[in-house]
Amino acid sequence: MTPQSGPTATALPPFSQRLRERSMRMHQDAEGSTYLAALTAGQLDLTAYAALVSQHAVIYQALERLTADLADDPIAGRFAFPELARRPHLEADLAFLAARGIPTAAPTEATTRYAERLTELATWPAGFVAHHYVRYLGDLSGGQAIGRLIATAYGLVPGGDGVRFYVFDDVKPKPFKDNYRLLLDAMPLDEHEQEEVLDEVLLAYKFNVDVLASLAEQVLPQYPQVVS
Template sequence: MNMTTDLASKLRSGTQQAHSNAEHTKFMTRFLKGDVDENILGKLLGNLYQIYSQLEAELESHQEHPIVSHLYFSELNRKTNLEKDLTFLYGDSWQEKVFPTPNAQIYISRIREVSATQPELLIAHAYTRYMGDLSGGQSLKKIAKAALDLKEDQSINFYEFSQIPDVTQFKGKYRDALNHLMIDETLMNQIVQEANLAFNLNIKMMGDLA
């Protein structure tokens, strides 16, 4: 059966308010003004390291899943890039210095929980993070590079997608994959609801850093 849905546009319109809330957090407002230093960036990337480690492990564990497997793109994986950034910021013993903040722990628990109980909802978590990193994340990269006074050949690896030469094209491919999932209306609504929760978990996690 060749089925298509409008999940991609449902996700976009259904999380529009949550996106606006995330964009206007104290943390993001300061970040956009270039008010970001190594300390705060280290805390953010430390949280994201824990979050992506969990998310990517769960997505990988469902590679045989009839639905979740279609939204696994290894070129999106952030864990290795985050390890490089944390080594740069904290040195070789970064593992001893990086701990998830309380709301990052709640976020991680939710990812673990949906993976165990309703893995289809991991799609909402992947969408919220990766589409964000490919979108606003690309502006945040430039801001962070300037604020940290990085050299031309240095970057925040977290925001670099070296295996995705054309981000716009890739986002189109990702939306197509969302629209081709074999899912019904009920599950679509649950995924949109879970994406809203994912935005709120991000907002709370950023609140720990401000």
């Protein structure tokens, strides 16, 4: 045995680190969304914003139904944090927008496909975790800045009516994310299963990129001042 061939030489980095590194490219694609850029730059209006809230409502309904269905699962159940629940916040945002005369938008095809995939994961708890990670850790990261930008761009109060989706009342993002990464690292997955979850994380990003692209296609043509 050479000095380099012991267990430490072959050990993989922590799973949370592998997830972040493997998905960096897809994260850049998500960040680069033309719809998000126009929305956060204040080039759209509340109707265009409502289109995003409406997609989130469908996606989180599927995600949080799955969270509830898998609450007793030894892998998925560890991620069932009630304080993450976004559905009540999305319903409040949609109600606020409706009171302003702004209707809920229909789900795009990309949103429907995303929700269908989530439904399929009832039989694969580790795959559910892949999606849980992409949405909630994203919401607690870049999502926090996105929420503030949207509020100030469209005359809303940051953290108030219309942008409650971005508010986590009982979560401090930094310690929560640190603990979440420890939970990811502790998942009892062999290398093959880790690879499958890594692939599902990339798929989850792809669904999100597709949803944002579907909004760009549907919404942006109505805002000719937007340079895309």
